Amino acid sequence: MKHKLALIGCGGMARSHVSRFEELLDRLEVTAVVDTDIERARAVAELLPNDPVVSTDHRDALKVCDAVLLALPHHLHCEYTVACLNAGKHVLAEKPLANTEAECLEMIEAARRNDRVLMVAYCMRFHPLVVKMKELIEKQTYGQTFQLSIWTEQHTEREPSNWICRAALLGGGQLFSHGCHYIDLMLWMMGKPVEGSHIGTNLGTPWMEREGTSNVSMKFENGACGYHFGTWGARGTKLGYSFQAHCEEGMLEIDYAKGQLLLHSRLEKHIPGVHDNNTSVKVLLEAPGVKPTTIEMAHFLDCIETGKTPLTDAESSLEGLKVIWKLYEAEDKHELADLSGIIRKFK
Numbered sequence: 001m002k003h004k005l006a007l008i009g010c011g012g013m014a015r016s017h018v019s020r021f022e023e024l025l026d027r028l029e030v031t032a033v034v035d036t037d038i039e040r041a042r043a044v045a046e047l048l049p050n051d052p053v054v055s056t057d058h059r060d061a062l063k064v065c066d067a068v069l070l071a072l073p074h075h076l077h078c079e080y081t082v083a084c085l086n087a088g089k090h091v092l093a094e095k096p097l098a099n100t101e102a103e104c105l106e107m108i109e110a111a112r113r114n115d116r117v118l119m120v121a122y123c124m125r126f127h128p129l130v131v132k133m134k135e136l137i138e139k140q141t142y143g144q145t146f147q148l149s150i151w152t153e154q155h156t157e158r159e160p161s162n163w164i165c166r167a168a169l170l171g172g173g174q175l176f177s178h179g180c181h182y183i184d185l186m187l188w189m190m191g192k193p194v195e196g197s198h199i200g201t202n203l204g205t206p207w208m209e210r211e212g213t214s215n216v217s218m219k220f221e222n223g224a225c226g227y228h229f230g231t232w233g234a235r236g237t238k239l240g241y242s243f244q245a246h247c248e249e250g251m252l253e254i255d256y257a258k259g260q261l262l263l264h265s266r267l268e269k270h271i272p273g274v275h276d277n278n279t280s281v282k283v284l285l286e287a288p289g290v291k292p293t294t295i296e297m298a299h300f301l302d303c304i305e306t307g308k309t310p311l312t313d314a315e316s317s318l319e320g321l322k323v324i325w326k327l328y329e330a331e332d333k334h335e336l337a338d339l340s341g342i343i344r345k346f347k
């Protein structure tokens, strides 16, 4: 039996999902595409092998589907997710879950009440290179990790009237919208944070109401540090997307553009006081640097079929947002954020 999936919101991200649906078509059929801009809905319908219902009203979709992929502006996530759950549909909601904790809790409660799957599309948690890096960090294969750093450099200029530029609709700035992936990954890999700071700017991205460039530093319960730099203003880039974990016996690196997980390590034992550049680079794993939305969607369908809790369930995805809200609060007060005790889900 194929799952009947509706797409609500047919903008950039919905198109990105659909462009990789081919290998899922034996498990799902897109039965409806919805967007208030009917041309966008039509354009997505044209990418599909069948003839879905095309509408500007999500209620038309709810008549012909059993699951929904929701890819809407953030201020609409709660209202539409709750409507879909109340109609008995399973929901894969694009990140971030919602703009406030109260909205997130309302969505979690609606999923519980209706006994439906609510999964958050934190696709990076499904990327094979990221999954392998987490495994090596957790097993301490190269000793304890004492610093995890993640860079993302993009140029995403929009009209200032676009919802993405407006803090109240986006829920914040670049950190909330895109950095949420990487704060989530840092918690997933490193556990509970105890303190941290965020410094952002919209210099270089004047189309953004809040920050378009973001710097986060955190310290974790085990003493390790984490750093995340993200920008939407990069006019050029060397690192692009890069993940680096410094461990006691070497440095793990994900070179996303090359699709490689690398180990950089010394060839010989380090002698204190001797500067030694004699390091080797070993490829530990190769996997294409593309958004792993196919693996993510397959996981969503598995959870519907088996009733298991999604890896990126709504509760755990809320934890990273709580950290971001605390970091924003402290930034406004020019303080270091006390992050101890605010999250429960990650070890």
Ligand SMILES: NC(=O)c1ccc[n+]([C@@H]2O[C@H](COP(=O)([O-])OP(=O)(O)OC[C@H]3O[C@@H](n4cnc5c(N)ncnc54)[C@H](O)[C@@H]3O)[C@@H](O)[C@H]2O)c1
Residues within 6 Å of the ligand: 008, 009, 010, 011, 012, 013, 014, 034, 035, 036, 037, 040, 056, 058, 070, 071, 072, 073, 074, 076, 094, 095, 096, 121, 122, 123, 177, 291
């Ligand atoms: N996982 C990722 O890597 C990733 C990347 C980009 C965006 N996203 C997420 O995807 C979601 C959508 O972002 P996007 O970049 O596609 O934005 P977008 O602006 O390109 O698309 C949003 C679409 O929603 C439509 N829309 C607005 N109000 C509507 C309503 N009431 N009913 C139906 N349609 C409506 C708009 O017309 C637009 O086509 C966001 O949650 C965003 O954070 C995720």
